[in-house]
Amino acid sequence: MPKTYKLEYFNLRGRAELSRLLMAQADMKYEDVRLSFADWGTAKGNQEKYPLGFLPVLEEDGKVISQSMTIARHLAREFGMAGQNEEEMVMIDMICETCNELLSKMIEIALMQGEAKPNAVKEFTEVKSLLPMKNITTWLEMNGKGNGYFVGEKMSVADLFVFSIMEHLAGKYPNILTKHPLLQAFYERMIKEPKLAAWIVKRPNQDIDI
Numbered sequence: 001m002p003k004t005y006k007l008e009y010f011n012l013r014g015r016a017e018l019s020r021l022l023m024a025q026a027d028m029k030y031e032d033v034r035l036s037f038a039d040w041g042t043a044k045g046n047q048e049k050y051p052l053g054f055l056p057v058l059e060e061d062g063k064v065i066s067q068s069m070t071i072a073r074h075l076a077r078e079f080g081m082a083g084q085n086e087e088e089m090v091m092i093d094m095i096c097e098t099c100n101e102l103l104s105k106m107i108e109i110a111l112m113q114g115e116a117k118p119n120a121v122k123e124f125t126e127v128k129s130l131l132p133m134k135n136i137t138t139w140l141e142m143n144g145k146g147n148g149y150f151v152g153e154k155m156s157v158a159d160l161f162v163f164s165i166m167e168h169l170a171g172k173y174p175n176i177l178t179k180h181p182l183l184q185a186f187y188e189r190m191i192k193e194p195k196l197a198a199w200i201v202k203r204p205n206q207d208i209d210i
């Protein structure tokens with residue numbers, strides 16, 4: 001029997017999009033539940049459904065899994081997108097952790113209001129994003145000429161996470177992406193991958209741009 005999956009989050013890409021991309025690329029059927037902030041206010045108290053008190057959660061055959069990266073790593077292993085051996089897995093993990101740090105920073109800035117925001121944006125675009133972007137570029141270059149995927153010859157969760165981060169950058173901070181032509185080219189290749197392209201066309205418009 002195929003497993004049943006229900007992924008609950010807000011109507012954002014945020015910390016759930018990586019798992020949604022994994023589902024799309026693996027052709028998996030799942031319930032893509034998107035709670036409004038008002039609904040979450042009342043639902044949050046349900047310890048059984050939301051044991052850690054935050055989203056996303058994945059219900060797999062009725063069993064709840066929390067923590068976005070735990071969910072994504074689990075799905076990647078289930079779908080054969082977590083690497084073929086320990087060396088690949090370590091590399092994939094390192095890339096994913098770097099992406100997750102960038103995502104955390106971008107979420108923090110997206111939720112910021114008031115006077116501190118312009119400075120935070122400036123610091124992110126001019127300082128904090130530079131080293132991770134340089135490292136991500138180097139990792140891509142290390143695999144062949146940097147014209148394919150990040151690890152080996154097969155798409156992995158690392159490719160999906162980098163793609164998702166580049167998509168955020170393309171929308172919010174295009175100058176960062178244009179300064180990294182290899183990653184821009186990677187983004188442009190990935191957006192044409194048929195299963196990802198089909199998902200991007202059909203996914204709902206998000207409530208907040210993150």
Ligand SMILES: N[C@@H](CCC(=O)N[C@@H](CS)C(=O)NCC(=O)O)C(=O)O
Pocket residue numbers: 014015044053054055056066067068069
């Ligand atoms: N480390 C957690 C962080 C989860 C998290 O911060 N979720 C936020 C949305 S991105 C949330 O549920 N906020 C609502 C709340 O805390 O009530 C993960 O990666 O899943």
